[in-house]
Amino acid sequence: MSDATPTQSSQRSRGNGSEAAAQGTTAAKSMTAQPPNTADAEVLARAQAGDHHAFAHLYALHKRRIYSLCLRMVGNVAEAEDLTQEAFLQLHRKIATFRGDSAFSTWLHRLAINVVLMQLRKKGLSLISLDEAMEPSPEEGPSRSFGAPDLTLTGTIDRLVLERAIADLPAGYRLIFILHDVEGFEHNEIATMLDCSIGNSKSQLHKARLKLRDALRAQNRQEARP
């Protein structure tokens, strides 16, 4: 496998099918995510027209964010790899249907999120659709949270405890929390991805944070016991 640069790969991208496929492999492995621009739009259009090299380029642009999202949602490397694979295979099947109503990355994330939620359902979690993901049962919601100053978490968050607390969140809360607080998406983007209102996204994020705080404070109390 050669170490062609992205520029080299792009310059060679109009070769025959098998050559393009081989170069696509190189391109997919050698490029990193960049902000959308005219060149990206051109790549997208070519991928929609069936250009394999262009599809490989899209994979290279988006693989890190999609894989990271999958990994953060399921917490298992092998499973995250399978989900990433499935998300991009679905992308390959559906890319021609993308009409540009939202940003491509938002559309791709929505597709990947559906793959992840489907997997969570297969694993037996009571989660059937995005609607259900967005509506955890009342007993799963956070308690109204008041913080006595002596129990403040500032500076005392244990990495493992936080990791466990996030993993234990209902999937809908976990998804919103990861998309906003970890991935850095805006509420309007999340609302598009999850087909919900911006207010709902804000509200679910707040509940997720409160639930995490409940879990972390409970841990702190446990450790404070003699």
Added chain:
Amino acid sequence: MTVNLSKMSCIEFQDRMAEYIGSGEDLSEHPHLKDCADCRALLADLKTIAEAARQLFPSVEPPDEVWEHIESAIKRGA
């Protein structure tokens, strides 16, 4: 209906907190927080949790095998 921000109860403030945080507004100057140590602690905790979570999950690349599997599946027509 106008809301007297300085007379907000903790319940009212926390009910609106999601909106406040989502707006990107600097809540540290909110009138309710000036008088309420509990809600100040809550806000500090939520910020701490968000910052800790960002450090907890570094962005990572999938291994090359993932693309190889994708490419094989495409060639098979999967």
